[in-house]
Amino acid sequence: MEIEVSFVLNGKRVTVKAPPAxxxxxxxREDLDITSPKPGCEAGECGACTVLLDGKAVTSCLVMISQVQDREIWTDEGLVKDGQLDPIQKAIAEEGGSQCGYCTPGFVMSAKALLNSNPHPTEKEIVESISGNICRCGAYPRLVQAIKKVANE
Amino acid sequence: MKVSHYTVHSPRTISEALNILKDGAARPIAGGTDVMVQIKDDLVKETELLNLSYIMDLNYIRDDGDFIRVGALTTYSDLIRSRLVNEYSPVLVEAARTVGAVQIQNRGTLAGNVGNASPAGDGLPPLFATGAKVKLQSEASEREVDIGDYFLGVRKTVRQPNELITEVSVRKMKPGDYYFFKKIGLRSANAISLVSVAAVLVPAEVLTFKEARIAMGAVAPTVIRAKSAEAAILNCQLTDEKMKEVGRLASEEAHPITDIRATAEYRKQAIAGAVYEGLYEIVNGFRSPVNGSSV
Structure with a gap:
């Protein structure tokens, strides 16, 4: 059985048919060709699939498609404007916060959620905001540095 | 079971939801942070799911005299941000901050933690330490159950299949009450508790207490109170020796299991240490009591 769900994805209304659970x-990833959210653990523990749902960071592996009718979703793809990276994407690249790259889109979205609600966070707030994201390359200091850079701009 | 085998009901009102639930076949989902993992691991036996996320009437935090009423869709992030909850149930806020990480706090709900009935649910010990009530509604009836009577075992509760948890009422702490919440996990974010403990202490005079409630998580099939440890705290000076004894008594009341994350022996030592640490922080001035206007 499939249902039709319509929501706003990166600023554009989309409609998709999918099994409701x-x-x-x-x-x-499979139906909308949005591949920045990564299937890491698919149990809400690694943060690689983090997206913004109505402005809040959520692990998209734990959200049922049945729960997003008329909601607003943002992914990394949506942050790129006219071919220009978002400041946080740019800062993570410049600071070397992206090593193998698998976790990077999730970190970008967690950082984005933080900076949207709190443009000048403390280091503690930065660390807390990305504590649900795992980077097995260990780029954490560079990721924190990148977020600080945007926060200080 | 493949994901395509599930039917999902998405009602807009409580009464529609209760109607869907009347034959008891559907599994209610609030945030979904537990259920989605269980679906992936093929642990959900129901083929019907009741998605509550569009029922706006279930999303609230209300001041109601001695209680704070929390709707079934209210997330941990909502609780952390709430002035009312920070003021009157700081022990619940302290626990909410340890739930998963930001992404989980943004989706997970207190009612979902109650419904999932894991003994390791981080939101549960504060409910036992403050004295909460769970509201169960069905099409035909409505009842409130004390949190201490709600859980029967691991994932077993008094909820009937046709009943929905619509609200959790949290009893307000009083100005002057001390409290702590401790969670021991393998890391500080996104880790299931090896043990957890919440405590509320009601003072008689300066740092002596006339009432104590200590609730321990992940050391029994349900959250349990450490009654002998509670009794040992009352009306005495909490010397270092005394605090260690209270920790030891709590540990004796724990009967944890050995599993993939920790041994039973480890958990017994950890709970003794967690209780001692919480008391130590109170006695040595590292913790402020509830002041009733802390925000």
Whole structure:
């Protein structure tokens, strides 16, 4: 059985047919060609699939597609404007916060959620905001540095 | 079971939800942070899911005399941000901050933690330490159950299949009450508790207490109170020796299991240490009591 769900993805209204219990992560990747959210653990523990849902960071593997009717979703793809990276994407690249790259889109979205609600966070707030994201290359200091850079701009 | 085998009901009102639930076949989902993992691991036996996320009437935090009423869709992030909850149930806020990480706090709900009935649910010990009530509604009836009577075992509760948890009421702490919440996990974010403990202490005079409630998580099939440890705290000076004894008594009341994350022996030592640490912080001035206008 499939249902039709319509929501706003990166600023544009989309409609998709999917099994109602399918995860938002799988729908984004398999049905909408949005591949920045990564299937790491698919149990809400690694943060690689983090997206913004109505402005809040959520792990898209734990969101059912049935739960996003008329909601607003942002992914990394949506942050690129006219071919220009978002300041946080640019800062992570410049600071070397992206090593193998698998976790990077999730970190970008967690950082974005923080900076949207708190443009000048403390180091403690920065660390807390990305504590749900795992980087097995260990680029954490560079990621924190990148977020600080944007916060100080 | 493949993801395509599930039917999902998405009602807009509580009464529609209760109607869907009347034959008891559907599994309610609030945030979904537990259920989605269980679906992936093929642990959900129901083929029908009741998605509550569009029922706006279930998303609230209300001041109601001695209680704070929390709707079934209210997330941990909502609780952390709430002035009312910070003022009157700081022990719940302290626990909410340890739930998963930001992404989980943004989706996970207190009612979902109650419904999932894991003994390691981080939101649960504060409910036992403050004295909460769970509201269960069905099409035909409505009842409130004390948190201490709600859980029967691991994932077993008094909720009937046709009943929905619509609200959790948290009893307000009083100005002057001391409290702590401690969680021991393998890391500080996104880790299931090896043990957890919440405590509320009601003072008699300066740093002596006339009432103590200590609730321990992940050391029994349900959250349990450490009654002998509670009794040992009352009306005495909490010397270092005394605090260690209270920790030891709590540990004796714990009957944890050995699993993939920790041994039973480790958990017993950890709970003794967690209780001692919380008391130590109170006695040595590292913790402020509830002041009733802290925000």
């Amino acid at each position: 399918k995860s938002l992560l799988r729908v984004l």
